[in-house]
Amino acid sequence: xxxxxxxxxxxxxxxxxxxxxxxxxxxxxxxxxxxxxxxxxxxxxxxxxxxxxxxxxxxxxxxxxxxxxxxxxxxxxxxxxxxxxxxxxxxxxxxxxxxxxxxxxxxxxxxxxxxxxxxxxxxxxxxxxxxxxxxxxxxxxxxxxxxxxxxxxxxxxxxxxxxxxxxxxxxxxxxxxxxxxxxxxxxxxxxxxxxxxxxxxxxxxxxxxxxxxxxxxxxxxxxxxxxxxxxxxxxxxxxxxxxxxxxxxxxxxxxxxxxxxxxxxxxxxxxxxxxxxxxxxxxxxxxxxxxxxxxxxxxxxxxxxxxxxx
Numbered sequence: 001x002x003x004x005x006x007x008x009x010x011x012x013x014x015x016x017x018x019x020x021x022x023x024x025x026x027x028x029x030x031x032x033x034x035x036x037x038x039x040x041x042x043x044x045x046x047x048x049x050x051x052x053x054x055x056x057x058x059x060x061x062x063x064x065x066x067x068x069x070x071x072x073x074x075x076x077x078x079x080x081x082x083x084x085x086x087x088x089x090x091x092x093x094x095x096x097x098x099x100x101x102x103x104x105x106x107x108x109x110x111x112x113x114x115x116x117x118x119x120x121x122x123x124x125x126x127x128x129x130x131x132x133x134x135x136x137x138x139x140x141x142x143x144x145x146x147x148x149x150x151x152x153x154x155x156x157x158x159x160x161x162x163x164x165x166x167x168x169x170x171x172x173x174x175x176x177x178x179x180x181x182x183x184x185x186x187x188x189x190x191x192x193x194x195x196x197x198x199x200x201x202x203x204x205x206x207x208x209x210x211x212x213x214x215x216x217x218x219x220x221x222x223x224x225x226x227x228x229x230x231x232x233x234x235x236x237x238x239x240x241x242x243x244x245x246x247x248x249x250x251x252x253x254x255x256x257x258x259x260x261x262x263x264x265x266x267x268x269x270x271x272x273x274x275x276x277x278x279x280x281x282x283x284x285x286x287x288x289x290x291x292x293x294x295x296x297x298x299x300x301x302x303x304x305x306x307x308x309x310x
Contacts, residue, residue, distance in 0.1 A: 010047070011073050013040035017053065018070045019143075021060050074143060090283035092123035097284050099128045102137055102149040104200075105226040107271060110246045111150065111165065114295045114302065119288065133200060144276045147285055148292070153270045155203065161280055163273045163289070165296035170207055170266045171245045171309070173231045176256040180238040183309075187216070187263040194221035196233045196241040207242040210266040231257060242266075246299070259309050 016026040017037070027037040044052050048069075053060040062070070090097070103112055108130060119126065131146065138157045140146045149157070156162055172190070174181040180193065197205065197220040204212075211218060221239060224230040230241040231251045240260075248259050273292055279285055 007043065007047075010040055010044055011077060013037060014044055014052075014066075014069065015073050015077055017041065017060060018062060018066065018073070021062075023060065090287055092119075092126070092287060094125065095123055095284065096125045096127075099126065099148070099284075099288060100131060100146045101128060102131045102133055102140070102146050102151075104133060104150070105228045106244050106247050107150040109228060109250055110168075110244070110302075111271070111292070111296060111299065114298075115288075115292050118291050118295060123287075141274065141276050144278055147275060147279070148288070149274045150271055151274065152206075153272055156272060157274060160274050160277045163293060165271045165273055165292070166246075166299045167268055167270045168244050168246050169268050170242050170262050171248050172240050172242055172260040172262050173234060173248050173251070173257045174240045174260065175235045175237060176258050177236070178234075178238045178258075181240060181258065181260070183258070183260070185240075185260045185263050190240070190263045191216060191218055194219055194237075194239040196220070196222040196224055196230045196239050198224045198227055198230050205242075206269060207262070207264060207266055210264050214264065216264070231255070261309055 012030065013026070013032075016029050017023070020026040020029060023034055023037050023041070027034045030037070032040075041052060048065060050065045051063050052066045053062055055061070101112075112130070116128065119128075133149075133151075134140075137146075137149055137151075141149065141157050141160050150165065151157075153164075172185055181189075195218050197208075208218075222233055224233050224241075227243055227247060228251065231243050231248060232255055233239075234241050235255055235257070242262055242264070245259075248257070251257060252259055273289065273296075275285055275289065
């Protein structure tokens with residue numbers, strides 16, 4: 001379809017290329033062949049009488065004009081999707097909707113498993129895709145590329161609705177067979193032992209931030225890919241890990257772990273739910289949001305709340 005000489009399909013192609021900076025990635029995203037995507041770039045160049053993109057070290061670099069088109073193009077497509085494409089009603093029992101959620105392994109273990117079970121009972125046809133946290137989360141929310149994110153309050157994304165879910169604290173976990181770790185731990189012992197940590201982008205962990213504020217430094221000997229593996233990787237060693245209490249309580253039911261109070265003053269934190277502002281009234285998101293909220297309200301009555309130190 002053309003609007004004043006512009007093929008509106010080209011806006012979709014332009015948005016994908018601006019986001020991906022790659023003909024291959026953009027074509028895969030839109031399920032097009034690379035020649036078709038290259039042809040779209042050619043038509044964009046012809047319409048705007050501008051190069052639109054230049055190739056720099058095998059990457060597409062947008063021209064000044066293309067950069068100026070990025071925000072309005074994204075806004076147009078987002079408005080079309082939110083107001084024209086989104087279905088006005090949602091029937092859980094008949095839906096085949098696919099939800100995309102950015103949730104850490106911690107929140108998945110503590111919160112999302114009951115959510116999945118509850119949603120399946122009334123909407124067996126829906127599907128959920130859980131995505132890892134990246135530095136692009138703000139952009140993903142703005143574009144409506146994800147339906148929900150679960151984040152600590154300290155790193156929530158401005159400009160999007162939010163809803164508090166639950167609070168948690170941190171504790172230490174160690175292997176039950178370790179002779180170097182008793183039933184309690186002093187700060188001195190905490191700093192002497194080797195630690196298992198995890199790295200999530202450029203963010204500083206809660207425990208690392210607390211240690212820095214207290215002028216302390218620990219020795220990290222292993223870096224795990226996620227929070228769950230932090231706890232599991234202490235098994236068979238004298239290392240310790242500082243993890244979320246609710247997660248530790250769940251893992252201690254399966255793995256030979258002992259839980260100890262952290263000797264470091266780490267502030268309690270709260271996990272919250274966020275969703276794209278443009279889709280605030282989407283009936284499907286309203287439905288799933290209610291389920292997540294209900295499960296979070298009951299979290300203190302789940303295995304994640306039952307833990308024993310020592």
